[in-house]
Amino acid sequence: MTDHAIIAELAALLDATQLAAGDAALAFDRDHSDGTGQGVPIAAVFPTSTDQVAAVVRLAAKHGVPIVPQGTRSGLAGGANAVDGCLLLSLEGMTSILSIDVADQVVTTQAGVITFELVRAVAERGLFYPPDPGSWAISTIGGNIATNAGGMRCVKYGVTGDFVRELTVVLASGEIIRTGHRTVKGVAGLDLTSLIVGSEGTLGIVTEATLALLPTPGEPCGVLAAFPSPSQALAAADAIMATGRRPSILEYLDAGTIAAISSFSPSSRLPGGAGAALIIQSDEAGRAAADVEEYAAIALACGATTVDIAQDAAAVDAIMEARRMLHGAMRAVAGASLNEDVSVPRSRLAELLNGIAAIGQNAGVDIFSAGHIGDGNLHPIICFDPADAAAVATANDTYQHVIALAISLGGTASGEHGIGSLKRAHLDAELGPTVRQLQRSVKHAFDPAGLLNPGKKL
Known part of the structure; x- marks a missing residue:
């Protein structure tokens, strides 16, 4: 079948605004990575429902056309880059938060919802979604699930996968499945949810997710500490992690990244001339101020030349905004x-x-x-x-x-x-040949024709 015939079939499935064909698809052909290559896609499609995703996948499967799933393409490893002759299947139009359950502390969302928007929506209900990749202002929940994204708060709360309860997934055949459990515990069958999290679109296309939430933590307090050398910053970080207190954020910047961020944003609060810096936060209710006082004392004992304490949300946000500019x-x-x-x-x-x-x-x-x-x-x-x-x-x-x-x-x-x-x-x-072959066997079980994001992850 010719590309034109495939595009004509896509046009029958989708509205005109949901299809970019030929040269128009090239605007969507890669992620934010530098130094990675990309192929030439047939078209880019922008479904708004799981059923539309399934219909597109069935069409692609019928004609043996590869599919590259995408969110907002904020990734940095080439995982959303086009391969020759593929369909780019973007989930960025699937932006509905379907439900927020305060009693069970879960949220169900479509894959295209921006991370920060989800964080803000659940916060209005007194709940907290901890994963916060540096790109949270542009990254999608589906993309975070695809890479098992982390972020600044991982040191205390863990990564995206630690909060995934259920997934709605479109398989390579176009069949729709649901994995996982809404309950806190659930061990019926094999844990396919954890297998799909981090699979980078090679096993299936995540269209919806139910995510665990926590009660809103305390208002954060923070420390920005500057050191003459990286070794002193490392020593301070080790000492902080050895205490009975657990920081909600513990970030490192070397001299080069400090200088680059300061040049990029002269209003940033980062210390000029430092050999290294630590950004440390606590969000422990009723204890955050005491935590950061101890963290500041540890930093000084390890040779910090300056220690700035941020005691209110605005000051904390200013420090973190600089970090997110990296x-x-x-x-x-x-x-x-x-x-x-x-x-x-x-x-x-x-x-x-x-x-x-x-x-x-x-x-x-x-x-x-x-x-x-x-x-x-x-x-x-x-x-x-x-x-x-x-x-x-x-x-x-x-x-x-x-x-x-x-x-x-x-x-x-x-x-x-x-x-x-x-x-x-x-x-x-890293993995060895036996483990790699096992992983390829899993891929074959999910996607025997090898059409989902070929050439990536595995």
Whole structure:
């Protein structure tokens, strides 16, 4: 069947506003990753219901057309990039929050709802959705589920998957299934929900989700501490995590990321000239102020040169707004950046940072680092000119060494951004051939024709 015939069938299923064909589809052909490639899609489609998604998938299955699921394409690993001859299936039009259950503390939402909008909606009902990826102002719930996204509050609350109760999923055949349990506990059958979370659209397309919520925490207080060196910041982070108090946020910025954010946003409150900084918060009701006083004392004892305490929500939000500018600020340095993530056990963070510095020195490039130091999830960043082919090649080659280093330290190629197309080369080293083959067998059981997001994740 020709592309024109497939587009004609899609046009019969969808409104004109829900279909972008040919060259018009190219506006949707990749995510926010730099240095990853993309193919040429047949069309992009924008369904607004699970039934429409299923109809599109059945059409694609009938004609053997690959499907690349997408949200707002805020990912950084190439997971939403087009492959040649595919349909781009965007969930960004599925923006309804279907129900908020205060008694059971759950929310049911379509996949295209923006993370921050969901957080705000449940907050109006006295409830709290903790996962908060740095891109929460643009990332979708479906995208977060696809990558098992994390964020700043992971150190206390965990990642997206820890809050997923039920999923509505369209399989590669177009069949609609529901996985999981609305209940807190549920062990009937195999845990397909956890299998689909983090599968990056390779097993099925998540269209709706029921997510667990918590009661609203206390008003946060925070600390912004500047250190002469990364080692002193690491020592402070270790000491904080060893206390009986658990911070709700524990973030790290090195000198390069501080300088980039400060240049990108001169009004940011980040300390100029620091070798490293920690952002620490507590949201413990009735205890947050005391927590941050202790965190501030620990920072000073570990050599902090300045410690600013934020005692109200506005001051806390100002600090966090600066942190959320990280990706935009690093891209602005040279025009593009590999802003990826690796994770190691926290006890190996010093080795990771020292190894990254050595890799950068050997390659003749600067590698900046920031991230969720409280749970060992670091974001090494390489800035480069996207118009310079040699710089692009050097950045990609250098980053492969960073990933290999993290794996050698007992870590992983990705803690939250996903594998996409960027990191597949490292899966043999991390997982081994037997586990990889088992995972391919699972993929085949869900998608025997290999049509869902081919060339990604696995």
